[in-house]
Amino acid sequence: MGHNHQHAALPQGNKGDARYEATRNVTLVGAVVNLFLSIGKVAIGVIGSSPALVADGVHSLSDLLTDVLVVWAAKHGSRDADEDHPYGHGRIETVFTVALGVVLLLVAAGIIYDASSRLFHPERLTQPGVLALVMAAISVVSKEALYLYTLRVARRIRSNLLKANAWHHRSDAISSIVVIVGIGGTMAGLPYLDAIAAAAVGLMIARIAWELGWQAVHELMDTALEAERVEAIRRVIQSVDGVNELHTLRTRRMGADALVDVHIQVDPLLSVSEGHHISERVRQKVVREIEEVQDVLVHIDPEDDEQIALSAHLPSRQVLLARLRGFWQDSPAAEHIRRVTLHYLDGKLRVEVYLPLEQVGDEAERRHLTEVLRRPAAGMAEIESITVYYS
Numbered sequence: 001m002g003h004n005h006q007h008a009a010l011p012q013g014n015k016g017d018a019r020y021e022a023t024r025n026v027t028l029v030g031a032v033v034n035l036f037l038s039i040g041k042v043a044i045g046v047i048g049s050s051p052a053l054v055a056d057g058v059h060s061l062s063d064l065l066t067d068v069l070v071v072w073a074a075k076h077g078s079r080d081a082d083e084d085h086p087y088g089h090g091r092i093e094t095v096f097t098v099a100l101g102v103v104l105l106l107v108a109a110g111i112i113y114d115a116s117s118r119l120f121h122p123e124r125l126t127q128p129g130v131l132a133l134v135m136a137a138i139s140v141v142s143k144e145a146l147y148l149y150t151l152r153v154a155r156r157i158r159s160n161l162l163k164a165n166a167w168h169h170r171s172d173a174i175s176s177i178v179v180i181v182g183i184g185g186t187m188a189g190l191p192y193l194d195a196i197a198a199a200a201v202g203l204m205i206a207r208i209a210w211e212l213g214w215q216a217v218h219e220l221m222d223t224a225l226e227a228e229r230v231e232a233i234r235r236v237i238q239s240v241d242g243v244n245e246l247h248t249l250r251t252r253r254m255g256a257d258a259l260v261d262v263h264i265q266v267d268p269l270l271s272v273s274e275g276h277h278i279s280e281r282v283r284q285k286v287v288r289e290i291e292e293v294q295d296v297l298v299h300i301d302p303e304d305d306e307q308i309a310l311s312a313h314l315p316s317r318q319v320l321l322a323r324l325r326g327f328w329q330d331s332p333a334a335e336h337i338r339r340v341t342l343h344y345l346d347g348k349l350r351v352e353v354y355l356p357l358e359q360v361g362d363e364a365e366r367r368h369l370t371e372v373l374r375r376p377a378a379g380m381a382e383i384e385s386i387t388v389y390y391s
Helices: 013-047 051-077 091-119 130-157 160-187 192-220 227-238 272-289 317-328 332-336 363-374
Strands: 003-005 245-254 257-265 293-301 339-345 348-355 383-390
Touching: 013 051, 013 130, 013 160, 051 091, 051 130, 051 160, 051 192, 091 160, 091 192, 130 160, 160 192, 227 245, 227 257, 227 272, 257 272, 272 293, 317 339, 317 348, 332 363, 363 383
Parallel strands: 257 293, 348 383
Antiparallel strands: 003 293, 245 257, 339 348
16 A cells, blocks of 8 residues: 655744734834934944954844844745745845845854954054943943843744744853953053954954854755754654554655655555555654654655665556456356455565456356456466455
8 A cells, every 4th residue: 555645834823923923023022122222332432443243233233134134035935835835934034044045154154354463563553441341331231131131933834934033142142252352452462452353353243144144055955954854753643543653764854844755655555545644653653752843744655665675566456357357258257356455565466356256156156156257366477466355
């Protein structure tokens, strides 16, 4: 029994709307904070002669840009599945995460270049004052608060894009700490520390950009879920009554959600409807118990098709019945066959023939008819056995 059981992607409906609303609200709060911080840090960095604070202000400005991208991606990524996008629009978030990574890498490169040029030209080194130090301290407190707020929402709605944006906030807080060290060192008589701090900020931005961008690229390449999540899915499937074994378990991400493909092995003599019922229970249980799984494609196997000889070379029902009728044409009782069931197992055919009991006379006639109906098994190599039932 081979059976492909697929469901269209579940529409997100209200879930998608609520997810977008949560993303929008937390991101708008971040955008307002980033706007004021970027203006304040750049202005005070210029007035207070601190290139590190200016670099940190540019970092905050890049945060503001990412906030806009996050809201746009969340809005379009939460749209329902449609005819052109049967799995939904979750990958929009992934694409924008890659774009966000590229933008941050460019920002980091510019900051590192400027800081390096200052280090090699001592006359360009500056002497920041207390005002720059205070602004950097305000930035640390504000960005750490934003990080905690955004990360809490990201975990609640399972948004990798929002989680990346939260870490962007924390990277800004860390970079502000580095700026504080640089400014403080410069005020203490080490003028090059501010430029070194600016370069360090650039390197941190580059690292964050690479990590979130590379993770998104892996998602676009349909990289599997983490090993522990795959193992959790495996345990859920194996717990379903009727599943004897499973193999070819494949997973991939679709934005915040995940899709699963699996082959399950069931009793080879089950009816098609019972096999379908088992596959449906597998799908429902995985979707219910594994939070990020949106849908499951279940392929039903009567045997382990990774180890057992495949039966694709065997004749179809129509071809086989035509050949069997050739063997049975001299038996009038063969015209009363009610049903023929075929089992394609281990590269062979097991045939079950069902006849009405009233069409057969005594026991001797029944034995003779059984012998006639089983005769093709001796002349057809692809048939392993023919079993005759009377009812």
